[in-house]
Amino acid sequence: MNIGEKLAEKKINSTRVFDGELLQVYKDKVELPDGKTSIREWIDHPGACAILPVKQDGNVVLISQYRYPAGQIFYEVPAGKIDPGEDPFHTVVRELKEEAGVIAKNMAYTGLFYPAIGYANEVIHLFIAWDINQHANNVDDDEFVEPWTLSFKECLDMVKKGEITDGKTMACIWRAQIWWEQNQPFPITFG
Amino acid sequence: MNIGEKLAEKKINSTRVFDGELLQVYKDKVELPDGKTSIREWIDHPGACAILPVKQDGNVVLISQYRYPAGQIFYEVPAGKIDPGEDPFHTVVRELKEEAGVIAKNMAYTGLFYPAIGYANEVIHLFIAWDINQHANNVDDDEFVEPWTLSFKECLDMVKKGEITDGKTMACIWRAQIWWEQNQPFPITFG
Numbered sequence: 280m281n282i283g284e285k286l287a288e289k290k291i292n293s294t295r296v297f298d299g300e301l302l303q304v305y306k307d308k309v310e311l312p313d314g315k316t317s318i319r320e321w322i323d324h325p326g327a328c329a330i331l332p333v334k335q336d337g338n339v340v341l342i343s344q345y346r347y348p349a350g351q352i353f354y355e356v357p358a359g360k361i362d363p364g365e366d367p368f369h370t371v372v373r374e375l376k377e378e379a380g381v382i383a384k385n386m387a388y389t390g391l392f393y394p395a396i397g398y399a400n401e402v403i404h405l406f407i408a409w410d411i412n413q414h415a416n417n418v419d420d421d422e423f424v425e426p427w428t429l430s431f432k433e434c435l436d437m438v439k440k441g442e443i444t445d446g447k448t449m450a451c452i453w454r455a456q457i458w459w460e461q462n463q464p465f466p467i468t469f470g
Numbered sequence: 471m472n473i474g475e476k477l478a479e480k481k482i483n484s485t486r487v488f489d490g491e492l493l494q495v496y497k498d499k500v501e502l503p504d505g506k507t508s509i510r511e512w513i514d515h516p517g518a519c520a521i522l523p524v525k526q527d528g529n530v531v532l533i534s535q536y537r538y539p540a541g542q543i544f545y546e547v548p549a550g551k552i553d554p555g556e557d558p559f560h561t562v563v564r565e566l567k568e569e570a571g572v573i574a575k576n577m578a579y580t581g582l583f584y585p586a587i588g589y590a591n592e593v594i595h596l597f598i599a600w601d602i603n604q605h606a607n608n609v610d611d612d613e614f615v616e617p618w619t620l621s622f623k624e625c626l627d628m629v630k631k632g633e634i635t636d637g638k639t640m641a642c643i644w645r646a647q648i649w650w651e652q653n654q655p656f657p658i659t660f661g
Contacts, residue, residue, distance in 0.1 A: 286536035286543055286614055297488045297495050299511040302589060304488050304495055309538060312614055320490040321539035322513075322589070345477040347500060348512035348591040349584055352477055393540055394637040395586045398493060398513070400539040423477055423503055439648055446585040446637045453644060457630055 285312055288319070296320075324401035328370040329358035329447045331434075331455040332381055333409040337467040339434050340379045340411070341448070343425040354443050356451045358403070367404045376414050379426045383408035385464065389454040394446050403447050407455045409464055431456075431467050476503055479510070487511075515592035519561040520549035520638045521577070522625075522646040523570055524600040528658040530625050531570045531602070532639070534616040544636045545628065547643070549594070558595045567605050570617045574599035576655065580645040585637050594638050598646045600655055622647075622658050 288309040297304035303323040311317055332340045345352050357378040361370045368386065375381050389405045429437075437443045438452050456469060479500040488495035494514040502508055523531045536543050548569040552561045559577065566572050580596045620628075628634045629643050650658060 283536075283543060286534065286616065288536055288538050296490070297511075299487070299495075299497065300509060302495065302511040302513075304490075304493065306490065307538070312536075318491060319538040320488075320493040322493075327588075343477065345474075345479055345503075346584075346587040347479050347498070347510040348589060349587055349593070350591070352474060353584070353587055355587075390632045390635075392635045392637050392640060393537075393544070395590065395592070396537040396540055396544055396546075396636050396638075397518075398539060399586065400541070401586070402540070425477065441581045444581075444583045445587050446583050446641060449583060449644075450637060450640055453640075 287312065288317075291316065320398065322395075322399040322401070324360075324399050325363065326361045326367075326402045326404065327358055327447075328361060328367050328374065328404045328406060329356050329451040330371050330375060330386070330406040330408050331356050331451050332375060332379055332383060332411050333407060333431065333455075333459075333467075334411055334428070335409075335465075337431055337465075338428045339431050340381060340426055340428055341434065342378050343427065345423065353445045353448070354437065355445050355448045358447055358451075361404075367406075371406050371408065375408060375411070378424050380414045381408075381411040382414050384410035384412075387458060387462070389451075389458040392447075392450050403450070405447075405451045405454045407458055431459075432469055435469060478503065479508075482507065511589065513586075513590040513592070515551075515590050516554065517552045517558075517593045517595065518549055518638075519552060519558050519565065519595045519597060520547050520642040521562050521566060521597040521599050522547050522642050523566055523572055523574060523602050524598060524622065524646075524650075524658075525602055525619070526600075526656075528622055528656075529619045530622050531572060531617055531619055532625065533569050534618065536614065544639070545634050546636050546639045549638055549642075552595075558597075562597050562599065566599060566602070569615050571605045572599075572602040573605050575601035575603075578649060578653070580642075580649040583638075583641050594641070596638075596642045596645045598649055622650075623660055626660060 359374040550565040
């Protein structure tokens, strides 16, 4: 018996218990590996993209955004949900423009992660963007986000010091650093 | 006007739309910074703890666990929800025993993060544990988790290579490395 067979759970039935604008919540009955049954409550999510935009001078653009569930403002990388059937690169282009007010000439995929495996199937695709220019129309009025610029090193230090506490932003910055050190489109000092 | 006043959203009313065993889902009407109203759907979560257990030989203990929402097995650090009124250190002791089958003589807090700020108020407190011993009864039978041991360096490499994709596990390992380099209870080679 391999580890998958030993640990996997099988769906017996599934009921949508909340059909929201943002959240699709399901309650499923499952068969456990020992044959007993249990209940799994979970969120069906279309997936999202998060991007660290890097300017030609080595500075990066973060945004400040109020998040209602935790009732506080977070420092974040631009991010957004993937529309149905949308290529994640298109999501990135859109969110860079809408949230950070920038257009990027170059982008690279740096990896993916799952933010909340206990109760959601959400996967977040991580990107880095560089050779960016300010977009003519700047940030959309109805986005309520505040873009700001800081050095890549300051941004890493904020993660290390615990001043950036949003999971996707931490993952996006860490993966961006790893990617940059390996590929280095132009030199940036992190140390 | 400070940035908080410029970005904050005010609750107008709140309705619980799903009262589950695991998930408490709310749908709130809020007032946006421009005076318009909008809907926020969100999960109320009691918070959780995640711990990286480090053995005397510098190896760490991870667990393999099947996660139903994403339908796959993840490599994870031991973790669990905080019970009502519980001291997070107690949560850590319990989860180390139940999921990794170990008891730790020493523990330190390495920071916190928010895994899913778009739709949950969940905060995950991160810890590192060392001077650990195998617990007599080993892992609970009904946990369906498989503990395994690897070097701290291998564990970091798995994060870097994208083989570990669980957000809390990535954050816990990264913060553990930062903490260990600053405090170093005993020498470990990461390089």
